[in-house]
Amino acid sequence: MSRLASGGRIDRTRPIQFSFNGTPYRGYEGDNLASALLANDVRVVANSVTYGRPRGVFSAGVEEPNALVQVGNDTMLRATQVGLVDGLEAIGLNGRGRLSLEPDGHRYDKVYAHCEVLVIGGGRAGITAALEAGQTGDRVILVDEQAEFGGRLLGAGWNDWLETSLGALRSPPDVRLLTRATAFGHYDQNLVLIAQRLPNGGRLWQARAKRVVLATGAHERPLIFANNDRPGIMLAGAARAYVNRYGVAPGKRAVIFTNNDSTDALAGDLKRAGISVEAIVDVRAGEAVLDTFPSPAGGGGQGGGLGGVTIAPLTGGGSRREVECDLLCVSGGFNPTLHLFSQAQGRLRYDQALACFVPDAAPPNVEVVGAAAGDLGGRGQGTIMPYWVVPSDGQDWSTHFVDLERDVTVADVRRALSTGMRSVEHVKRFTTIGTGSDQGKTAGINETAIIATQLGQPVGAVGVTTFRPPYVPVSFGLMAGRNRGDLFEPIRLTAMHPWHVAHGAVFENVGQWKRPWYFPRHDEDIETAVLRECRAAREGVAVMDASTLGKIDIQGPDAVEFLNRMYTNAFDTLKIGSCRYGLMCKVDGMVFDDGVVMHLGPDHWLATTTTGGAAAVLEWMEEWLQTEWTDLRVRLTSVTDHWADVAVVGPRSRDVVRGLFPKLPLDPESFPFMAIRESETAGIPVRLHRITFSGELAYELWTQSWYGLALWEAVMAAGEPFAITPYGTEAMHVLRAEKGYIICGQETDGTVTPQDLGMSWILSKKKAFIGRRSHRRRDTARPDRKQLVGLLPVERDQLLPEGAQLVVEPDGTIPTKMIGHVTSSYRSATLDRTFALAMLQSGRERLGAMVYAPLNGHVVSATVTEPIFYDKENVRRDS
Amino acid sequence: MLIPCPWCGDREDIEFKYGGSADVAYPRDADAVDDATWARFVFFRPNPKGQMTERWVHTAGCRRWFTLVRDTVTHQITTA
Numbered sequence: 001m002s003r004l005a006s007g008g009r010i011d012r013t014r015p016i017q018f019s020f021n022g023t024p025y026r027g028y029e030g031d032n033l034a035s036a037l038l039a040n041d042v043r044v045v046a047n048s049v050t051y052g053r054p055r056g057v058f059s060a061g062v063e064e065p066n067a068l069v070q071v072g073n074d075t076m077l078r079a080t081q082v083g084l085v086d087g088l089e090a091i092g093l094n095g096r097g098r099l100s101l102e103p104d105g106h107r108y109d110k111v112y113a114h115c116e117v118l119v120i121g122g123g124r125a126g127i128t129a130a131l132e133a134g135q136t137g138d139r140v141i142l143v144d145e146q147a148e149f150g151g152r153l154l155g156a157g158w159n160d161w162l163e164t165s166l167g168a169l170r171s172p173p174d175v176r177l178l179t180r181a182t183a184f185g186h187y188d189q190n191l192v193l194i195a196q197r198l199p200n201g202g203r204l205w206q207a208r209a210k211r212v213v214l215a216t217g218a219h220e221r222p223l224i225f226a227n228n229d230r231p232g233i234m235l236a237g238a239a240r241a242y243v244n245r246y247g248v249a250p251g252k253r254a255v256i257f258t259n260n261d262s263t264d265a266l267a268g269d270l271k272r273a274g275i276s277v278e279a280i281v282d283v284r285a286g287e288a289v290l291d292t293f294p295s296p297a298g299g300g301g302q303g304g305g306l307g308g309v310t311i312a313p314l315t316g317g318g319s320r321r322e323v324e325c326d327l328l329c330v331s332g333g334f335n336p337t338l339h340l341f342s343q344a345q346g347r348l349r350y351d352q353a354l355a356c357f358v359p360d361a362a363p364p365n366v367e368v369v370g371a372a373a374g375d376l377g378g379r380g381q382g383t384i385m386p387y388w389v390v391p392s393d394g395q396d397w398s399t400h401f402v403d404l405e406r407d408v409t410v411a412d413v414r415r416a417l418s419t420g421m422r423s424v425e426h427v428k429r430f431t432t433i434g435t436g437s438d439q440g441k442t443a444g445i446n447e448t449a450i451i452a453t454q455l456g457q458p459v460g461a462v463g464v465t466t467f468r469p470p471y472v473p474v475s476f477g478l479m480a481g482r483n484r485g486d487l488f489e490p491i492r493l494t495a496m497h498p499w500h501v502a503h504g505a506v507f508e509n510v511g512q513w514k515r516p517w518y519f520p521r522h523d524e525d526i527e528t529a530v531l532r533e534c535r536a537a538r539e540g541v542a543v544m545d546a547s548t549l550g551k552i553d554i555q556g557p558d559a560v561e562f563l564n565r566m567y568t569n570a571f572d573t574l575k576i577g578s579c580r581y582g583l584m585c586k587v588d589g590m591v592f593d594d595g596v597v598m599h600l601g602p603d604h605w606l607a608t609t610t611t612g613g614a615a616a617v618l619e620w621m622e623e624w625l626q627t628e629w630t631d632l633r634v635r636l637t638s639v640t641d642h643w644a645d646v647a648v649v650g651p652r653s654r655d656v657v658r659g660l661f662p663k664l665p666l667d668p669e670s671f672p673f674m675a676i677r678e679s680e681t682a683g684i685p686v687r688l689h690r691i692t693f694s695g696e697l698a699y700e701l702w703t704q705s706w707y708g709l710a711l712w713e714a715v716m717a718a719g720e721p722f723a724i725t726p727y728g729t730e731a732m733h734v735l736r737a738e739k740g741y742i743i744c745g746q747e748t749d750g751t752v753t754p755q756d757l758g759m760s761w762i763l764s765k766k767k768a769f770i771g772r773r774s775h776r777r778r779d780t781a782r783p784d785r786k787q788l789v790g791l792l793p794v795e796r797d798q799l800l801p802e803g804a805q806l807v808v809e810p811d812g813t814i815p816t817k818m819i820g821h822v823t824s825s826y827r828s829a830t831l832d833r834t835f836a837l838a839m840l841q842s843g844r845e846r847l848g849a850m851v852y853a854p855l856n857g858h859v860v861s862a863t864v865t866e867p868i869f870y871d872k873e874n875v876r877r878d879s
Numbered sequence: 880m881l882i883p884c885p886w887c888g889d890r891e892d893i894e895f896k897y898g899g900s901a902d903v904a905y906p907r908d909a910d911a912v913d914d915a916t917w918a919r920f921v922f923f924r925p926n927p928k929g930q931m932t933e934r935w936v937h938t939a940g941c942r943r944w945f946t947l948v949r950d951t952v953t954h955q956i957t958t959a
């Protein structure tokens with residue numbers, strides 16, 4: 001045991017049992033996993049990622065590159081960041097964590113916070129800043145990544161000051177104190193994301209602050225020398241923290257290797273803890289640690305741990321000496337922690353005297369204080385002799401580790417430079433320095449210095465790589481918060497949803513909507529069910545819930561003019577009580593959306609959109625009204641959810657509707673195709689439309705959505721004598737495709753014109769509309785554009801996959817020119833065969849020709865046809 | 880990024896949709912312009928480093944379109 005008999009901020013009356021790699025150990029309240037492992041003489045914690053070299057605890061904080069562990073489903077944690085709790089089971093990693101296939105059982109929440117002042121970092125500077133801000137009555141949030149406030153002070157004998165200051169911070173009403181809370185992202189206008197660790201999960205704080213005070217301190221950096229990665233080698237400040245804060249002796253015999261004054265206090269602290277100081281090697285005195293050697297293997301199972309160091313004069317030559325030790329405390333100076341500052345677009349400059357990058361121009365409303373601002377007095381850096389790498393004999397750089405987590409050495413950096421790379425960003429990507437889960441917190445500036453030295457440039461001219469969020473690894477679970485599983489996204493249900501569920505519908509997601517996909521009977525598969533549903537619609541009567549159609553209410557004296565400009569076809573002749581199919585293009589002439597436009601009354605219209613396009617169409621219309629056509633007096637309202645829509649479809653649909661509305665004349669003369677009627681059934685007000693998306697005689701019955709379920713049930717009851725059959729979106733797709741009706745977003749993809757679809761008939765020649773000018777562009781009028789065609793596979797049973805590419809050579813020659821693709825493909829009950837729609841180059845010139853779809857291992861041949869397979873004369877539709 | 884909606888005040892950017900440059904005027908008479916002019920209007924947009932006049936719509940709020948000036952480097956916004 002290396003636990004000191006007294007001292008530290010641990011509670012020796014509260015022991016904690018934990019295990020590491022299956023071996024049980026004991027620690028104390030106040031320990032983290034790293035301090036507890038050191039107290040139990042566990043020196044090798046993990047093996048490095050590339051070379052499998054043994055690695056031990058290197059730091060005492062977030063910058064830890066070596067001591068990576070897995071705890072339960074948390075695949076890659078720093079032992080220095082894992083608070084010790086009873087029963088903790090940790091294992092050391094062999095370079096990589098293993099992703100768990102179990103769902104993340106933690107509970108995560110999000111908090112949105114607003115404050116005048118957000119202080120990040122609860123060391124001396126941060127606490128002072130928070131105290132000051134708290135006096136004014138402002139809302140203040142102080143966050144610190146550690147389990148308690150104090151930062152460096154916790155291991156430096158400042159306990160009284162801490163107690164007084166933290167007590168004072170608890171009195172103002174609007175000061176909020178968060179520990180175990182790491183600010184990991186600093187975005188525009190002071191949005192700061194904070195990950196707070198809680199016993200069984202965490203909280204993601206999204207704080208918006210008027211002013212951010214960065215009191216993020218400084219990270220000590222190591223000096224680099226041969227075999228600088230052995231367990232027992234650690235940052236000098238970390239050794240001090242383990243002794244003073246955790247009451248742990250991280251070794252018995254120590255050597256200190258430094259280039260600055262910060263290690264002055266360390267020697268005394270080590271001696272008081274009973275650790276002998278065998279040598280103090282100071283580059284300022286002309287000496288350096290040249291190399292290290294391992295302890296004899298087998299000694300307590302600590303093979304590979306530090307056994308001693310070789311010390312040599314900096315000038316080379318001279319006398320060398322070997323000193324045995326099991327702890328090497330290294331300090332190469334300090335790097336102000338400016339990750340967040342840089343994320344927020346703050347600029348850095350290199351300070352020659354301090355030998356580090358310091359804040360230069362701060363972003364608005366961001367202030368940097370304390371060590372982060374370059375005030376390294378608290379760290380005791382004092383005089384520093386900038387020094388980075390101790391060269392070894394024979395130019396061997398292969399064990400001079402720059403990035404310990406990534407196992408990158410000086411040799412790798414030199415190789416990058418020898419290939420001609422000069423930018424620190426390129427060297428980073430070539431070597432992977434700084435791309436580990438520690439993001440190179442102890443490596444980055446050393447990398448810059450090595451490049452600068454090699455290229456003979458000033459360190460400041462080489463600069464640092466871009467700092468990007470997150471500052472520490474953040475789990476996806478935390479990002480998602482409660483928005484997972486059923487709460488991933490809002491779910492939209494129609495008024496008839498309970499009926500669909502009760503009748504065994506299989507649902508599909510259409511945007512946020514749950515829509516019945518098909519209604520299987522007994523053990524039917526989708527294919528059988530859809531064929532049956534289609535047959536019912538073609539031969540008898542079927543019914544579909546069409547409530548999800550987008551609906552936009554359009555009112556105002558200029559509504560007609562507005563519609564004329566939005567849609568390719570004209571609406572001035574459409575009478576009240578009638579509707580018309582309309583098509584919309586974008587400015588580039590490409591088809592955007594379609595739907596039915598209904599003329600409801602004077603200056604009152606309603607437009608339906610595709611289910612998925614509702615929001616986009618409303619936004620599109622609003623954009624034109626608000627930014628271009630500000631003189632038009634038109635108001636738009638989304639009424640999608642206001643209406644329930646029951647589509648009664650098929651040759652027997654008139655019989656069903658007659659049962660519901662016995663007094664309403666339904667003959668084709670009184671209620672023709674595309675007419676609208678108002679009526680009611682069983683007290684339910686209903687607006688009836690003769691619209692069809694199947695090509696059959698059909699009625700769409702609309703009612704206020706709260707009547708939706710009642711209307712649906714009334715339709716089912718009235719349809720029972722006619723064996724009315726509910727159908728879902730799959731059958732709807734088949735029926736419309738048989739009829740050659742497009743679906744925007746399926747046949748079209750933003751590169752398809754109405755002409756390409758064979759819909760020139762819908763382009764008014766008498767008025768301007770959005771996209772019209774583009775139809776005259778040379779490219780848009782090209783004859784070899786992809787055009788909508790039908791396809792009939794030669795084998796009647798062969799189903800073309802949607803998305804299949806089409807070619808003209810049947811033999812699968814490679815390379816071959818792709819001349820089109822399948823957009824829709826189904827089995828048809830009506831045709832008793834498969835069929836497809838496709839977009840095909842010069843498609844209309846290829847009618848009757850063969851095209852081929854080379855698939856994985858076989859080729860499907862198909863004949864090109866007109867894109868309509870059923871009732872070309874619209875006899876059924878108009879009946 | 881905080882975006883100042885003229886009707887609702889400062890709101891998080893996720894409430895908005897971007898409408899691109901506000902400096903591209905719809906040709907008065909689209910039919911009168913030649914292909915090249917029309918193509919410039921349809922396909923070409925300024926992409927300055929610095930101040931840019933932009934359209935935004937407060938989709939998750941008041942649904943109003945408005946114009947602002949944003950510095951594409953600093954994201955500092957000044958109302959147009």
Ligand SMILES: [Zn+2]
Pocket residue numbers: 884885886887888937940941942943
């Ligand atoms: Zn608004």
